[in-house]
Amino acid sequence: MKKKSLLGGIILSASLFLAACGSTGSTTASSEAVSSAATEPTTVKIGLVSESAVSIWQAVADRLQKQNIDLEIVKFTDYNQPNIALQNGDIDLNAFQHIAFLDNYNANNNADLTPIGFTFVSPLGIYSDKYTDYKEIKDGDTIAIPNDVTNGGRALLLLQAIDLIKLDNATGTTPTVSDIVENPKNLNIQELDAAQLPRSLQDVGAAVINTNFAVDAGLVPTKDALYLDTENIQKVLDIYKNVIAARAEDVDNAVYKKVVAEYQTEETKALIAETTKNTDIPAW
Template sequence: MKKKDLLFSGVAALTLFLAACGGGQTTADSSKEAATSAAETVKIGVVSEVEVDVWKDVASRLKNQGIDLEVVQFSDYVQPNVALTNGDIDLNAFQHIAYLKDFNANNNSDITPIGFTYISPLGLYSEKVTDYKDIPEGAKITIPNDVTNGGRALLLLQAIGLIKVDEAKGTTPTVSDITENPKNVTFEELDAAQVARSLPDVDAAVINTNYATDSGLDPKKDSLFLDTDNIAAVADVYKNVVAARAEDADNATYKKIVAEYQTDATAAKIEEVTKGNDVPAWK
């Protein structure tokens, strides 16, 4: 065989070999691209920057399981459920069971909890006094205006002896259910997202932890009282959950997401970003 023919045969053979093998690095890159394109995208809605930090950490761990978790931040407690109901997102994780039940009842929806996340304290804050015992006669206090967080706020104020509410109302008393108010406190009910902003203008405010931390407050250092100081007394209905539409309650991918959330790695991240204020609810 001539040298020219030998050279052509060698080049042809090498070309076929590279085509079959993918050229080493090319094969690895192709496999990575295939895995990426095969990843299942799931959108989860949260409220507050703290929850974004926690869920992005979970999302980074889910990539190895072929799940691309996209974290969508909302600014209030209504839109994440509306978006879930409408199919704009697949899951949400921001609310406790009591709030979810009330939302379903009032909106004819069937959003379903599929796993616990954490218990977040509700706190009493003030820029006027440093001890809740010093709240003055005729004080003005702001509380969330939704029935579940508002009810929890009133139970907190009952726990410190400021008021008493009708026991028959359980975990959802309203201002009209106050039976004793010895200091003649007046209440202003605001959207939960607005309560922290009212703090300079009132004697005290009962603020959800996510909004407290987003406004620069440290619940353990800055609150006059946290209802989780006696966590055994905090009802299970105040445990936060991952929620899905009812038809997706048994979705295998969503179960993997819950399982990855309910790990020691997530508990450590919650401890880090909330400075120990939020407590894992799945343990």
């Protein structure tokens, strides 16, 4: 009986030893897994439109790597897709639009996309391959403007500011071509996709072009534009400040706040000045 008891004790001790070894190995493997997970970068997808924006945000992405954030840039070719992609969850943030454009999208698409940080005010300018002064625009000329409601409305307000047309005062910030009440030069207002406007210059008297597309086309807004609406910055409404947008449920996301903070730096201000030839104005 004593021998049996001793043998049982040896077997039990061996079993405990093996169990302990197995437990240590499991704990070590678990710790390594936790450590690996902790160092895995958080991926954030941001939707952009223009090449100039891509170059600025790439610098932001490089800096965010130090905070273990992998900012993945998704480039779109027009203004229609980034909000759809954000609403559908294909991207996490976008940065291409002003508040007026965002509000219009939300109203028409039952969406709740929300600004989480300002970027800049980008002027809208009128350009021409035919004229060096907007006062040279002739009777019957075609003037191309963006075909979306907010940028098209802003373009019409620009044309009114330089006395080419007069709008119904009741239209507010989003007038349409049908709101033109005076057109002394009988201008033909042609609405085109914003991305196509630089290419239209050879075919029209003048075109009102968003700065990002003008810069991408090799134009220098402060040099080449016949007029920029930011020349009278007091008349450029806050609704034309560009923003970083997220879905409403993500407005307090700590990682997204870090993305905003890393954008809103002196380094970014310098890049905006360099990339847009001192045209865009930081708005934070």
